[in-house]
Amino acid sequence: MIHEAYDFAYVQEKWLPIWDALQPFKSGRTDDVRPKKYVLDMFPYPSGDLHMGHAEAYALGDVIARYWIQKGFNVMHPIGWDAFGLPAENAAIKRNEDPKIWTYENIAVQKASMRRFACSFDWDRVFNTCDPEYYKWNQWLFLQLHERGLAYRKDSAVNWCPSCQTVLANEQVVAGLCERCDTAVTKKKLNQWYFKITDYADRLLDDMVQLEGKWPEKVLMMQRNWIGRSTGANVSFHIEDRVEPITVYTTRPDTLYGATFMVVAADSELAAELAVGSGVEAEFLTYLEKIKADSDIDRLATDRPKTGVFLNRFAINPVNGARVQIWASDYVLAHYGTGAIMAVPAHDQRDLDFARAMNLPVTVVVDTGEEDPNSTGVATVGEGVSINSGSLNGLNRSDAITAINLQLESEGKGVPARNYRLRDWLVSRQRYWGTPIPIIHCQSCGEVPVPLDQLPLRLPSAEGLDLKPKGVSPLGAATQWLNVDCPRCGAAAKRDTDTMDTFVDSSWYYLRYPSSTNHNEPFSKQDMQTWLPVDQYVGGVTHAILHLLYSRFFTKVLNDMGMLEFNEPFTRLLNQGMVVMDGSAMSKSRGNLVRLSDELEHHGVDAIRLSMVFAGPPEDDVDWSDVSPSGSVKFLSRAWRLSGDVTSDIGIDFADGDVPLRKATHRALHDADFAVESFRFNVAIARVMELVNVTRKAIDTGCGPADAAVREAVEAIAIMLSLVAPFTAEEMWERLGHKPGVALAGWPIVNEKLLVADAVTAVVQINGKIKDRLEVSPTITDAELEANALSLPSIIEALVGVKIIKVVTRAPKIVNIVINS
């Protein structure tokens, strides 16, 4: 028998121009009455052409967008480019040309690839963050934050990469190394711009209840840990020969009686002040030099021995009057809490390690039933009963904390307090390819915002600028651009030369799509009401903390400004896994790189999309060595072949069709629908495959190709396939006699009556072991089923001479006969 051949290359070329004309994914037509859905893929960075990872992400986002369209929603599924950033700048340095050129070239390449990949994007909303029309609003937002005191400058020790010659955010430091060049990161004191995200720590934490069950639990957990709220108390210790007391932060005020020494962060101003006149100043300075030389890698080493310097000063424990030594050490962090701690070595491992190293006293004040830390070297940190603690004796931890807090507060020696790991967001970068910070520095007026009517403040041309990193921004060399008159007093002044972290760009881009052509404001209230918040966000888990946290922060700020009526930007989040090869991430150096363009050429767009989606749950990694694109091709041609076998006319009444096949079709529609809704796309595809198999059989050996049910089944297959294999589905749709496009055909209504099975198989067990089965009506009663089961010959035989203890029946599924044996 000769089979028609399915030619995916031909089909792809055929439909692209037709879809271009049809524009099935244009959103927001004024006469559109469908309810809205906003489906968003994390926008790409334009570094070269799309790779396998993009293909997976966009295939998944596309399934969701196309599904909602079939379900009758007005779907906005936009795309743009996150186009500022270091890779473009580094490429520009290498090629000695403007980063703009490289960037826009790559965007054109990616855009063409996305079209060929049949992404259901609304191309009318595209923008790039490096367009002045976009970064104008970055600057506008910066000034809004500045006006509200949420953007400010301060001196602080920042992560510094000596090789890249730039500041790094905490997230760009991986295990003490620069994520880009693997150079050991050092600290440098610099004056930098910050966004005051810490003001929003509580809301970022508390508003997460809205996301519970809608975002991956893992992401919520990571954000919680990153914000790191802890509750405890600030306790004041009187210091000998010092007027001001020192306040320490502790989460365990119940162990205050066990505080046998105090430690201040060696690199804090407090330590320096205490060292003055202590007689150990020289020793202290030597120690300070030593720890400054330590890189972050040294600091991260596990089992790092505790070091420190006794400052020859003493504090008085506020509850028992004990005179305790004050030490300076690097194991206490200057920027967390108050930069000083009370050390309770019996009940904190770090303090105990330090105490043992320095021969300091250890006093047990909580009886946990474990062995004495003095002898074991293991601090007892669990629950227990207070001992050696005056009025606290006999109390459990929470009662003791309550009691001591009350006591400290009444004596004015302490207050309940909270602390956060979260720190303010360092946003300034000393690089060229980013949004210029719209501030002018004037000798007499200080920080002066660039007037709004002068936005965008464009980047000066890269021509003539040395973009190589040297620790100061290349913008400083653009003298024409740099020197301006102060907008306030008119005196000679200079522009701020730093550019913004590109995370600023991505923290609000999702608000811009609905208003992408609005020249008067970053986004309009009307558009926000129509489209936001994002109903479904799709992207990699690599952005679990920063991008998502910053976006949530911006949303809350804009909400406070009255510009948004919601306070969480992304209602639902799906984190897709990575595409790996032979168990590890693809890379040129590892030699396991699979090129997307090669795969597309060999197997076609639909088969690659299908393989990605069918490989497993979307949040799991796909190992490309486990998937079979040729299997996908085979399945797609099987499905396509069905469309050529249908002989009934378009519009035939399905109600007359073969009932078993109709039931299979409606079951598949129902189950696939449910599976897509719960992100089990691989299962949805499995149901379509089953329907293809059943339909094939019906045509060949069942009701035959002319039966109405065959047409109904094949049309349903085309519509379901349109989510993942749009070319094949469109071709099938045409062969079935329809006009394009199948993407807008609409999900067929499931007939509930056809979901009821004619008969189901009930299982009969004896003591939980299957003994027999019987076909029964799905509506059979427990009593009937039990009677039928007990009258089965095999069961009668098995029950001879035994005593039935009880029978558990769950019609129509199971009968379990419990006997004593």
Place this chain on the structure above:
RNA sequence: GUCCGGGUGGCGGAAUUGGCAGACGCGCUAGCUUGAGGUGCUAGUGCCCGCAAGGGCUUAGGGGUUCAAGUCCCCUUUCGGACACCA
């Protein structure tokens, strides 16, 4: 070290949420088909014993709850991820 996830055939993975474990696919085996190797079709495929009918075992390991456990509880083990001196 702390906090999260996971462990189901040769492989990727299903299991309507406590009710027939292994859907769907890959791979493999046999046969047919196609003018001789990326075609199509049919049948088979968790493991063990058996020619067979049939029987036994099986969701990392162990224990528990239940008429019934991949699913719930406890312990052990192992892999992966995140954070990492945060008081």
